[in-house]
Amino acid sequence: MPNPSKKIILYFPSEFVERPLTNEIIQKFGLIVNIFSASISSDERGFLGIELSGNADKISEAVDFIKSQGIEVKPLGSRISRDEKKCVNCGVCISICPVNAIYQKDFEIFFDSEKCIACGSCIESCPFKAIFSGE
Ligand code: SF4
Ligand code: SF4
Numbered sequence: 836m837p838n839p840s841k842k843i844i845l846y847f848p849s850e851f852v853e854r855p856l857t858n859e860i861i862q863k864f865g866l867i868v869n870i871f872s873a874s875i876s877s878d879e880r881g882f883l884g885i886e887l888s889g890n891a892d893k894i895s896e897a898v899d900f901i902k903s904q905g906i907e908v909k910p911l912g913s914r915i916s917r918d919e920k921k922c923v924n925c926g927v928c929i930s931i932c933p934v935n936a937i938y939q940k941d942f943e944i945f946f947d948s949e950k951c952i953a954c955g956s957c958i959e960s961c962p963f964k965a966i967f968s969g970e
Pocket of ligand 1: 937
Protein backbone atom coordinates (compact mmCIF):
# COMPACT_ATOMS: atom_id res chain seq x y z
CA MET A 836 0.00 0.00 0.00
CA PRO A 837 1.46 3.46 -0.90
CA ASN A 838 2.39 5.94 1.84
CA PRO A 839 -0.24 8.53 2.77
CA SER A 840 0.47 11.90 1.20
CA LYS A 841 -0.90 15.43 1.35
CA LYS A 842 -0.47 18.32 -1.07
CA ILE A 843 -0.42 21.76 0.49
CA ILE A 844 0.34 25.34 -0.48
CA LEU A 845 2.48 27.49 1.84
CA TYR A 846 2.50 31.29 1.87
CA PHE A 847 5.56 32.84 3.53
CA PRO A 848 6.06 36.33 4.83
CA SER A 849 9.18 37.89 3.27
CA GLU A 850 11.32 37.16 6.36
CA PHE A 851 10.89 33.38 5.80
CA VAL A 852 11.95 33.31 2.15
CA GLU A 853 15.54 32.25 2.91
CA ARG A 854 14.58 29.63 5.49
CA PRO A 855 15.29 25.96 4.54
CA LEU A 856 11.86 24.79 5.68
CA THR A 857 11.73 21.61 3.62
CA ASN A 858 14.97 20.37 5.24
CA GLU A 859 13.50 21.13 8.67
CA ILE A 860 10.39 19.07 7.86
CA ILE A 861 12.46 16.13 6.57
CA GLN A 862 14.70 16.12 9.66
CA LYS A 863 12.03 16.75 12.31
CA PHE A 864 9.30 14.46 10.97
CA GLY A 865 11.08 11.93 8.72
CA LEU A 866 8.79 12.75 5.79
CA ILE A 867 9.47 12.83 2.06
CA VAL A 868 8.94 16.35 0.75
CA ASN A 869 8.32 16.89 -2.95
CA ILE A 870 8.25 20.51 -4.13
CA PHE A 871 5.93 20.91 -7.12
CA SER A 872 5.85 24.68 -7.37
CA ALA A 873 7.73 27.65 -5.90
CA SER A 874 7.92 31.38 -6.52
CA ILE A 875 8.55 34.75 -4.89
CA SER A 876 6.12 37.59 -5.56
CA SER A 877 7.11 41.18 -6.36
CA ASP A 878 6.50 42.13 -2.71
CA GLU A 879 8.94 39.31 -1.75
CA ARG A 880 6.30 37.01 -0.29
CA GLY A 881 7.23 33.38 -0.82
CA PHE A 882 4.99 30.67 -2.19
CA LEU A 883 5.68 26.94 -2.07
CA GLY A 884 3.61 23.98 -3.22
CA ILE A 885 4.73 20.76 -1.53
CA GLU A 886 3.60 17.16 -1.20
CA LEU A 887 4.31 15.49 2.15
CA SER A 888 4.53 11.68 2.14
CA GLY A 889 5.09 9.25 4.98
CA ASN A 890 3.44 8.47 8.30
CA ALA A 891 -0.06 10.05 8.49
CA ASP A 892 0.38 11.28 12.08
CA LYS A 893 3.73 12.83 11.17
CA ILE A 894 2.12 14.62 8.23
CA SER A 895 -0.45 16.18 10.59
CA GLU A 896 2.29 17.14 13.04
CA ALA A 897 4.34 18.68 10.25
CA VAL A 898 1.38 20.78 9.05
CA ASP A 899 0.76 21.98 12.63
CA PHE A 900 4.46 22.81 12.95
CA ILE A 901 4.45 24.83 9.72
CA LYS A 902 1.37 26.79 10.87
CA SER A 903 2.98 27.43 14.26
CA GLN A 904 5.85 29.17 12.44
CA GLY A 905 3.48 31.87 11.17
CA ILE A 906 3.24 30.37 7.68
CA GLU A 907 -0.18 30.22 6.04
CA VAL A 908 -1.11 26.70 4.90
CA LYS A 909 -3.84 25.93 2.36
CA PRO A 910 -4.86 22.52 1.04
CA LEU A 911 -4.57 22.03 -2.69
CA GLY A 912 -8.08 22.44 -4.06
CA SER A 913 -9.95 20.75 -6.85
CA ARG A 914 -10.04 21.91 -10.45
CA ILE A 915 -10.44 25.68 -10.93
CA SER A 916 -12.65 27.19 -13.63
CA ARG A 917 -13.41 30.70 -14.84
CA ASP A 918 -16.83 31.81 -16.10
CA GLU A 919 -15.96 33.99 -19.09
CA LYS A 920 -19.48 35.49 -19.14
CA LYS A 921 -19.09 36.81 -15.58
CA CYS A 922 -15.48 38.00 -16.02
CA VAL A 923 -15.17 41.73 -16.81
CA ASN A 924 -11.39 41.55 -17.47
CA CYS A 925 -10.63 43.78 -14.49
CA GLY A 926 -7.27 42.05 -13.93
CA VAL A 927 -7.51 41.85 -10.12
CA CYS A 928 -6.80 38.11 -10.11
CA ILE A 929 -3.58 38.35 -12.18
CA SER A 930 -1.31 39.58 -9.40
CA ILE A 931 -2.76 37.03 -6.95
CA CYS A 932 -1.79 33.94 -8.95
CA PRO A 933 1.57 32.57 -7.71
CA VAL A 934 2.29 30.58 -10.87
CA ASN A 935 1.14 33.08 -13.54
CA ALA A 936 -1.71 30.85 -14.67
CA ILE A 937 -3.83 33.97 -15.23
CA TYR A 938 -2.52 36.56 -17.66
CA GLN A 939 -3.66 39.46 -19.79
CA LYS A 940 -3.24 39.91 -23.54
CA ASP A 941 -4.84 42.69 -25.60
CA PHE A 942 -6.95 43.74 -22.56
CA GLU A 943 -8.43 40.26 -22.25
CA ILE A 944 -7.83 37.83 -19.37
CA PHE A 945 -6.71 34.27 -20.09
CA PHE A 946 -6.59 31.30 -17.76
CA ASP A 947 -4.06 28.51 -18.34
CA SER A 948 -5.50 25.43 -16.66
CA GLU A 949 -2.28 23.48 -17.36
CA LYS A 950 -0.27 25.89 -15.19
CA CYS A 951 -2.92 26.22 -12.45
CA ILE A 952 -2.08 24.28 -9.29
CA ALA A 953 -5.56 24.87 -7.76
CA CYS A 954 -4.34 26.86 -4.78
CA GLY A 955 -7.68 28.72 -4.77
CA SER A 956 -6.24 32.19 -4.10
CA CYS A 957 -7.90 33.77 -7.12
CA ILE A 958 -11.39 32.62 -6.10
CA GLU A 959 -11.54 35.02 -3.15
CA SER A 960 -9.91 37.82 -5.14
CA CYS A 961 -12.53 38.03 -7.89
CA PRO A 962 -15.14 40.71 -7.08
CA PHE A 963 -17.51 39.22 -9.68
CA LYS A 964 -17.37 35.60 -8.49
CA ALA A 965 -16.18 34.56 -11.94
CA ILE A 966 -13.67 32.00 -10.65
CA PHE A 967 -14.77 28.89 -8.86
CA SER A 968 -13.69 25.44 -7.81
CA GLY A 969 -15.23 22.65 -9.89
CA GLU A 970 -16.02 22.01 -13.58
S1 SF4 B 1 -6.16 28.60 -8.32
FE1 SF4 B 1 -6.02 30.65 -9.23
S2 SF4 B 1 -4.36 31.65 -8.13
FE2 SF4 B 1 -4.15 29.46 -7.75
S3 SF4 B 1 -2.78 28.71 -9.34
FE3 SF4 B 1 -4.85 28.45 -10.13
S4 SF4 B 1 -5.25 30.29 -11.30
FE4 SF4 B 1 -3.48 30.72 -9.99
S1 SF4 C 1 -10.83 39.18 -10.90
FE1 SF4 C 1 -12.61 38.11 -11.78
S2 SF4 C 1 -13.57 39.61 -13.15
FE2 SF4 C 1 -11.49 40.35 -12.71
S3 SF4 C 1 -10.24 39.49 -14.40
FE3 SF4 C 1 -10.12 38.04 -12.71
S4 SF4 C 1 -11.77 36.57 -13.18
FE4 SF4 C 1 -12.18 38.38 -14.40
